[in-house]
Amino acid sequence: MTALIFDPVYWREVIKRPDWYFEFLDFFRKHETGLKGEELDQFRYDCRQFFEQALQKGGVALASKGPNLDEQRQPVDTIVIHHTSNHPGYRLTYLNAVHLLNIYAPYFANPIDQQEKSLKGEPLWSGHFKDGKQVFWGYHWLMRMDGTPTRLLDDNQLGWHAGNWEINRRSVAICLDNDYEKQNPSDNILQKLAAHIKDHYPNVESQNIIGHCEAREGTICPGGHFLSEWKPKLLERLR
Ligand SMILES: [Zn+2]
Numbered sequence: 475m476t477a478l479i480f481d482p483v484y485w486r487e488v489i490k491r492p493d494w495y496f497e498f499l500d501f502f503r504k505h506e507t508g509l510k511g512e513e514l515d516q517f518r519y520d521c522r523q524f525f526e527q528a529l530q531k532g533g534v535a536l537a538s539k540g541p542n543l544d545e546q547r548q549p550v551d552t553i554v555i556h557h558t559s560n561h562p563g564y565r566l567t568y569l570n571a572v573h574l575l576n577i578y579a580p581y582f583a584n585p586i587d588q589q590e591k592s593l594k595g596e597p598l599w600s601g602h603f604k605d606g607k608q609v610f611w612g613y614h615w616l617m618r619m620d621g622t623p624t625r626l627l628d629d630n631q632l633g634w635h636a637g638n639w640e641i642n643r644r645s646v647a648i649c650l651d652n653d654y655e656k657q658n659p660s661d662n663i664l665q666k667l668a669a670h671i672k673d674h675y676p677n678v679e680s681q682n683i684i685g686h687c688e689a690r691e692g693t694i695c696p697g698g699h700f701l702s703e704w705k706p707k708l709l710e711r712l713r
Contacts, residue, residue, distance in 0.1 A: 479505055479517055479520075480517065480520040480521055480524065482524050485498075485524060486528070486533065489525075489528055489533060489534045489535060490533070490535055491535060492535045492537075492595070492596065492597040493595045493596075493597075494534070494535060495579035495582060495583055495598065496583055496595070498521075498575070498579065499579055499580060499583055502521060502575070505517055506518070521575070522568060522571045522572055522575065523568070523571075525571035525574060525575060526565070526567050526568045526570070526571040529567070529570060529571055529574065529607075530567060534574075534598075535597050535598075536597050536598050536599065536608055537596060537597040537598060537599035539599075540593075540596070540599030540601060541590070541593075541599075541601075542601060543599070543600065543601050543632065544601065544630065544631055544632045546632065546643050547630060547631070547632045547643060548643045548644040549644065550629055550644060550645065550646050550675065550678070551644050551645075551677075551678060551679070551682055552641060552644050552645035552646075552678065552682040552683075552684065553645060553646055553647075553648060553671060553675060553678050553682065553683045553684070554635065554636050554641065554645045554646070554647050554648070554684055554685070554686055554689055555648055555649075555650065555667075555683070555684070555685050555686065555696045555700070555708075556613065556635065556647055556648070556649040556650070556685075556686050556695050556696050557649065557650045557651075557652060557653060557654045557655075557695055557696040557697055558616075558649060558650070558651055558652065558653065559653045559654075559655060559694075559695065560652075560653055561652075561653065562618070562619045562651050562652050563651070564616070564651050566611075566616065566624070566626070569611060569613075569616070569626075570609055570610055570611055571610075573610045573611055573612045573634075574598065574610040577610070577612055577634045577635075578598050578600060578610050578634070579598065581593075581634070582594065582595075582596065582598055598610070602627060602631050604626075609626070609627075611626040611627055611633070612627075612633045612634045612635035612647060613626050613627065613633055613635055613647040613648070613649045614626055614627045614628070614629060614631075614633055614646040614647050614648065615646070615647070615648045615649065615670070616648075616649050616651055617648060617649070617650050617651060617663070617666065617667060617670065618651050619651055619652060619663070621662060621663060621665075621666025621667075621670075623648075623666075623670050629646055633645075633646070633647050635647040635686075636686060636689035636690060637686075637689065637690035637693070638689040638690050641689045645689075646675065648667070648670070648671075649696075650663065650667070650696060654696055654697030654698070654699075654700070654704075655694055655697060655698045656698055657697075658697065658699055658703055658704045659697075659704055661707075664704060664707055664708050664711060665711060667708060668708055668711035668712050671683065671712060672712065680709050680712055680713075683708070683709065683712070685697075685700045685701065685705065687700065687701070688701075
């Protein structure tokens with residue numbers, strides 16, 4: 475049934491408008507609260523996959539220029555760990571759509587910073603480009619299950635990932651490509667993560683290596699047993 479809720483033919487027209495996100499956010503929230511379980515998962519997937527493809531084809535109205543949203547970037551002194559809360563093999567193009575819809579669209583619909591009030595209704599803009607395309611990722615790295623780190627944002631780019639502006643300004647986000655709500659990362663992943671942190675961020679102090687749940691209360695990210703079980707193991711490997 476949910477395939478009928480999201481009508482790609484209709485939305486293909488809507489997303490040509492610079493302020494498409496007002497209509498989309500209303501639509502998305504309305505259905506998110508009305509659906510449950512598998513139907514809800516399917517609905518979210520249908521929306522996100524549509525945007526994933528539309529972004530790749532250039533079908534979504536985006537700004538081609540805009541303010542420097544990295545202006546408040548600070549030197550990196552904090553690392554925030556996340557998980558995708560999905561099956562391994564998360565597509566970077568899909569992640570791009572998820573962060574466009576979950577982070578940038580709500581912010582442009584309701585900008586908090588006084589100086590950014592004028593963004594409201596403007597086409598979405600991150601100012602971050604990769605391979606000539608604008609990207610909306612909030613993370614700096616995605617670490618795959620074999621421990622391979624993929625670079626997303628550069629360290630001088632401000633990622634909107636922690637739900638905490640002060641922390642966003644000074645942190646890099648490393649996301650693990652799995653769902654760790656109930657299970658924990660393997661020793662191998664923790665080893666690779668520790669090595670990656672040592673390699674790239676040797677000056678970050680261990681008390682500033684935190685989980686998303688420590689930057690913003692109420693999220694389970696990066697996992698249900700992060701604080702009690704695997705954060706101590708990670709820190710031990712960093713000594
Ligand atoms: Zn997170």
